[in-house]
Amino acid sequence: MSDLMKEYIDEAEKDLLHTYNRYQVVLDKGDGVYLYDINGKKYLDFVSGIAVFALGYNNKEYNDALKAQIDKVIHTSNYYYNVPAIEAAKKLKKVSGMDRVFFTNSGAEAIEGALKAARKYAFLKDGKNDHEIIAMNHSFHGRTFGALSVTGNPKYREPFEPMIGNIKFADMNDLDSVKALVNDKTCAIILETVQGEGGIYPATKEFLEGIRAICDEKDILLILDEIQCGMGRTGYMYAWQKYGVKPDIMTTAKALGCGVPVGAFMMTEKVGQNSLVAGDHGTTYGGNPLACAAISKVLDLYEKQHILENVNSVAPYLEEKLDELVDKYDFIETRRGSGLMQGLVFNKPVGEYINKALENGLILINAGANIIRFVPSLVISKENVDEMIAILDKVLG
Numbered sequence: 001m002s003d004l005m006k007e008y009i010d011e012a013e014k015d016l017l018h019t020y021n022r023y024q025v026v027l028d029k030g031d032g033v034y035l036y037d038i039n040g041k042k043y044l045d046f047v048s049g050i051a052v053f054a055l056g057y058n059n060k061e062y063n064d065a066l067k068a069q070i071d072k073v074i075h076t077s078n079y080y081y082n083v084p085a086i087e088a089a090k091k092l093k094k095v096s097g098m099d100r101v102f103f104t105n106s107g108a109e110a111i112e113g114a115l116k117a118a119r120k121y122a123f124l125k126d127g128k129n130d131h132e133i134i135a136m137n138h139s140f141h142g143r144t145f146g147a148l149s150v151t152g153n154p155k156y157r158e159p160f161e162p163m164i165g166n167i168k169f170a171d172m173n174d175l176d177s178v179k180a181l182v183n184d185k186t187c188a189i190i191l192e193t194v195q196g197e198g199g200i201y202p203a204t205k206e207f208l209e210g211i212r213a214i215c216d217e218k219d220i221l222l223i224l225d226e227i228q229c230g231m232g233r234t235g236y237m238y239a240w241q242k243y244g245v246k247p248d249i250m251t252t253a254k255a256l257g258c259g260v261p262v263g264a265f266m267m268t269e270k271v272g273q274n275s276l277v278a279g280d281h282g283t284t285y286g287g288n289p290l291a292c293a294a295i296s297k298v299l300d301l302y303e304k305q306h307i308l309e310n311v312n313s314v315a316p317y318l319e320e321k322l323d324e325l326v327d328k329y330d331f332i333e334t335r336r337g338s339g340l341m342q343g344l345v346f347n348k349p350v351g352e353y354i355n356k357a358l359e360n361g362l363i364l365i366n367a368g369a370n371i372i373r374f375v376p377s378l379v380i381s382k383e384n385v386d387e388m389i390a391i392l393d394k395v396l397g
């Protein structure tokens with residue numbers, strides 16, 4: 001490592017709260033699917049800021065749209081209307097099929113809003129304050145108290161107990177485990193359509209359909225967290241569209257702003273008309289003109305650059321190449337995932353391999369101790385896949 005990089009890292013470790021074990025690199029700039037560190041070393045990026053930079057770095061049209069909005073106005077307030085937010089909401093409704101949008105600053109805040117909307121919906125029905133929410137084991141929904149409360153990993157929750165209360169955990173893809181928890185107090189069932197941090201587990205069609213049926217029968221709200229698996233990653237704009245199981249409330253973030261910190265929770269008109277009203281929820285920054293100019297341009301560019309088509313053409317090739325690694329190395333157990341959201345499951349920790357890949361100019365990340373996760377930009381080509389596999393194969397060997 002260069003002296004300059006070591007200096008920066010030492011400074012960071014003195015000044016930033018140590019809540020991450022960071023990889024030993026200081027990144028400086030990006031271009032397409034590549035990142036460069038402060039010494040100019042080039043890295044092929046198969047993380048994209050954890051499923052954020054879908055359009056690739058330094059996209060000129062995207063950058064120009066942000067610059068133009070900066071020169072107009074960056075922030076006003078949610079007490080006034082602004083054109084970028086109006087346009088972004090209309091475009092987001094179109095691609096999601098949802099009816100009402102609330103913009104947030106992050107994924108966790110989108111989850112908070114979704115949980116509040118679900119509780120309010122139930123409260124308006126029976127006036128009670130004892131409603132329960134069913135979440136999934138191994139889920140991840142964010143680090144704020146509400147989001148943490150529905151996150152199915154006791155390690156993340158334990159030091160911060162008590163949580164918000166009345167949350168129960170079922171097992172993903174085990175409908176009976178959900179049925180066993182449903183009662184008259186249940187107001188919502190929340191899950192990721194494809195679990196991300198918890199190990200890249202896609203929901204099965206039967207499971208999602210079964211949950212939808214329970215929700216319909218009992219007027220329970222289905223909340224789908226599409227923060228990581230959404231925005232085209234599975235080859236559909238939102239992963240639930242592949243299953244044809246529509247949620248009552250959904251969350252989106254990560255690639256929504258392609259780098260500008262934004263999220264949103266959205267709902268059907270039924271929930272919109274029977275949950276949060278003026279005074280119930282708010283945010284200073286959420287949906288500000290800069291953030292919404294980003295969303296609006298991102299959604300335009302998804303169409304213009306045929307992002308879904310690219311995912312659907314490259315993803316099967318990535319799967320094929322990853323499967324070859326599963327066959328070749330007996331310490332790799334399996335591959336699972338959907339579209340450009342894939343995991344290679346090892347029978348041992350993957351940290352060393354990820355560090356080695358970084359040394360060799362390839363950025364990868366784990367999802368749990370034993371899984372390497374692949375969540376690249378959605379503009380990657382088959383050649384990029386070949387380039388990634390060549391480095392990974394070398395590192396594994």
Ligand SMILES: *Cc1c(COP(=O)(O)O)cnc(C)c1O
Pocket residue numbers: 106107108109111140141142143192196197225226227228229253254263
């Ligand atoms: C990243 C993530 C979140 C939290 O989003 P933040 O923007 O980090 O708050 C929530 N749910 C899922 C599925 C995620 O992947």
